[in-house]
Amino acid sequence: MSVLLICTGRDPQVWVNAIREQQPNVKLYVYPEVHDPQEITFVVTWKHPKGVFNRYPNLEVIASIGAGVDHIISDPEIPKRALITRVIDEQLTKDMSTFVLALVLDKIRNVSIHHSEKKWSPLPYHTLDEENIGVMGLGVLGKAVALNLSSNGFKVSGWSKSRKHIDGVSTYHGEKGLNDFLKDTSILICLLPLTSETDSILNKELFEKLPKGAYIINVARGEHLVEHDLLEMLDKGHLSGASLDVFRTEPLPEEHPFWKHPKIHITPHIASVTDPKKVVHQLMENYMHLKNREPLKNVVELKKEY
Known part of the structure; x- marks a missing residue:
């Protein structure tokens, strides 16, 4: 053997x-x-x-x-x-939960934006209780991320294919629960497994069900995201921005439009290694x-x- x-x-x-x-x-x-x-x-x-x-x-x-x-x-x-x-x-799980928390805090406190715009001009920001964070996928990693955000004072909901119960997290499941989950989500985090059902799930139809100004974080797989749909919804102003750690093609090609888009923050697949x-x-x-x-x-x- x-x-x-x-x-x-x-x-x-x-x-x-x-x-x-x-x-x-x-x-x-x-x-x-x-x-x-x-x-x-x-x-x-x-x-x-x-x-x-x-x-x-x-x-x-x-x-x-x-x-x-x-x-x-x-x-x-x-x-x-x-x-x-x-x-x-356990270490992969810890790394993912702390990485996502860092992305969320970066978003709500405008940490990266101040430097990238080279302006000494404080921007308004949301407090923790003003954000409704939604975690798509409540497996080992998704559950850990949801619990970590909740323990840090955020209002957190989660969606999964089948029913789940997580203390301190409002949970939804199945197709019927997806719309209710999305309608109030201001920061959407994708931690779904990549399957035939979840491939390209982050698309225009889903984005339109989010409130105007919602923010996208994808730390699952690049294949979850329909890239041109994200660009369209960002340019229309329906989405306020996105943090992306995973991509359909990795390394992300130098000529890819994500690199130059002012509302997209890129990390090179480092959430949990x-x-x-x-x-x-x-x-x-x-x-x-x-x-x-x-x-x-x-x-x-x-x-x-x-």
Whole structure:
């Protein structure tokens, strides 16, 4: 039973070091170095080449090195026999919740605007209780963000596909609950998983259901956002601005109109970044569970796509 690391677009060595430190005896290969496909039962991956898993007839587990699995399930050639797992990490959750809080505070206190406009002219700002913050997606990350904002004095609501209960947060669910959730939301935060249902959900139709002057924060996936719809609604004045950490194409091309738009604040996908040393124990624990024929942790429900 061997492990294959497929980590395109990133330096795999940090993962190799972390895996070997955690599990020195594991037989580990790094794609695309030469290896016997028959040996591979466990793949650790991020953004694999589509169709590559079909080369491995004995593959049983495909483990994402991050919280998201859309990069895996978007491949139509995933072997049906393979289980998919994801990482749930306390540090990732903390990083996301503090990052979003920073974006919200930056927005309501106009921190970035004063510098970018090079004007010594204090701008009016909202107090905490004047903002209605809405979090789309109430999974591990979304729930943590909602609770952190609530504990800092904000009025927070949340929306999810299925019913959720979070102390101190008004929750809505399903299609029927979406309109009620959006109508009073002044700052909308997207933390949805990327699925066939949520792809392009941040579009003109949704933006029009927000009150005039609403602000958008997307820290989930770039594919959630219809980019030209955002630009249109910003230019019309219906939306007051946006903070974007994720994009359909990354790195964001230099010629992209987002860079020059005065109402868009860009960060380079830094909201929460997986630390190999912090999460590798989860990956290797599942590898040992597979080896011992024990139940795996953090298995993805394919019907839900997360």
